[in-house]
Amino acid sequence: MPKTKPSLLKDLDHTYDGLGANPIRVFDAEASKIPNVIKLSLGEPDFNVPEHIKQAAIDSINNDESHYGPSNGWPKVRQAAADFLSDRYGLDYDPNTEIAVTVGATEGLHAALDTLLNPGDQVLMPSPTFSLYDQLIRINGAEPVYVDTSSTGFVFTPEQLKAGIARCDHLKAVLLNFPSNPTGVTYNEAQVRALADVLRETDVTVISDEIYSELTYDGTHFSFAKALPEQTLLINGVSKSHAMTGWRIGLIAGPAELMRRVSLAHAFNVTSASNPAMAGAYEAMSTEEGRQDTLAMKAEYLKRRDLVVAKMSAMGFGIPNPNGAFYVFAKIPADLIQDDTEFCYDLVRKNAVALIPGGGFGPGGEGHVRLSYAASMDNLTEAMRRLQEYVDDYRATHTA
Template sequence: MPNTKASLLQDLKHTYDGLKPNPIRVFDAEASSTPGVVKLTLGEPDFNVPQHIKRAAIDSINNDESHYGPSNGWPKLRQAATGFLKDRYNLDYNPDSELVVTVGATEALHSCLDAVLNPGDKVLMPSPTFSLYDQLIRINGGIPVYINTEATGFVLTPDQLKAAIAEEGPRVKAILLNFPSNPTGVTYNKEQVAAIAAVVADTDIVVISDEIYSELTYGSKHASFAAALPEQTLLINGVSKSHAMTGWRIGFIAGPADLMKRVALAHAFNVTVASNPAMAGATEALATEAGREDSEAMKAEYIKRRDYVVAEMTKMGFAIPEPNGAFYVFAKIPTGCIQDDTEFCYDLLRKNKLAVIAGSGFGPGGEAHVRISYAASMATLQEAMKRLGAYVAANKH
């Protein structure tokens, strides 16, 4: 195999120079090489894709749907997605001009940032937040700016946002929100959304609202940011989490037509179009009653797991803000244990063969916390809690 010419590497695209692979995946790979490890690391539903969705994708293959679809996605899927947004969150979007089907929420994020940012523009993010955002903002020429929300229960307040906008000045082009949140599991209620929207409405800032976990909201109904401020919002959703379809790679973006024209261009230049069998499966997931029921059944299971994990970890001395969505618990390490979260995670892995994610990788406010994904079977969670309890009992000073 040839080596790359060394001098050629010196002047390639500089935005990639300091970028590293996702630390969650790096730690997960390391943990995987520990024999007998129990992992609560990745944000992946552990359910299988429901049978009727698989059948729709298989039919698409058997029907020779093997040519390029329209760049924005097949009309049937766009209608299914806008219908889903209407039924579930009372949002009104035109499937022909206001919705684009993407290759997962990741491509949706990328295409939104690509369409919106000029080099040097700033993107505000309540922190801790999904670690991929930082890199996606940077590769699209932007500058990530974190707003630490640890003191306010991991919810961005209007005062924090106003202060950040005033401090960061006119280069603030976008705000990247995510709720229910990865990594905290915290979500925003309608009043909290309205309060943030009122601040943004006085500006020309674009809100990119990643609501990929909206169907996994426990307690009160999910309140979409797009309902509060449709004219400034690019809404991201998809079937990865709601239907355990992470590997199928289908997401979508909805927003006002003029903005979506640009986003659609970015999407078309990035990926052309999503794949036909995956789009057929996603149509089945979003358009049918059975598809809605799938999400409900998974959600009921997640609630049981969440309640179990929160109760067990609280007994051990972890402090946990109420997780009302997604499938994560973001827990403050008990006093008396190692407070450096990375060291804590490696020590726990070494001594008790349990892998959880260090909080500081999610940005300011994550220090001395760990993220636990409860997208795992009850038996796995029980074993994990046994190991965690034993570790804390033996290592708390």
């Protein structure tokens, strides 16, 4: 391997300094070294992509759809996205001016933040939250501002939002995510509308990351864009709904004026999403079979969630309403190790189950662990047995 000349490393863009060392990644890398470990740390579906979706991508390749497409995505894919958002959430977007197909939700988030942020701007977020946001905000020279929601069951309340707004002097955006990674908590219509009422009085843009919207268990998902369309950039996609994380197809939708700028950021970064992946996403979003795929996966996640919640609650973990996505965010029982990082390292070293320390997701996450139940029933059952063993051993050796 050639060594980089020291002078090339001297004056790199300082906004990236220190951003590589995500504690969640460090923990995951350590946990992976443990023999026979069961990792409930991954944030992605364990299902295979449904066959009809794979076939659509294969057909796209065989039909030589190998040339650059329109930057915002093929018209029929944008139309399918508009129809999907309309059928599922009652949203009204013009596929020609208000929707872009992105390289995963991640690239949509990146394009949104690139478009909105100037150095020194602030982005307000309920915390704990998805750790990538922090980094995407910082590389734009902007400042993440967190509001700890642990006292309200990880639901961002209008009072907390108002107090957060009052703390900021350069507030540009509020970044929401529901159903939430990492907490699994989601919002009902009244909760969404109450936050929207506060934000309507401001000139703040809302980025609403609803990538887990299709994985809402009790009740129906109510989109932020339904309550406040004129101020919202909505992020969604097929990564979680159709187990297509590696295909990298996301969606961003919003008011045409803003979307013109978002589309520029998107075009400069990636030109467009890939054709075979878009063909797969079209199949996923536009067919009844695609709808059924999600329902079948959701039914499976629900069984897994119920198993994990029942077992962990019986051990004394506190789990606030895990009504969406595929995570539980559990408070460590008071008689076990209270430092979440120490707890997770101790558990994985002694009983080979990897959970993620909650503090890595921001203020309010301390003292909690995140578990992903996007894992097989067999693995979850065995993981719960090992966790029980760990808890029993700890209690047996630490009671007075």
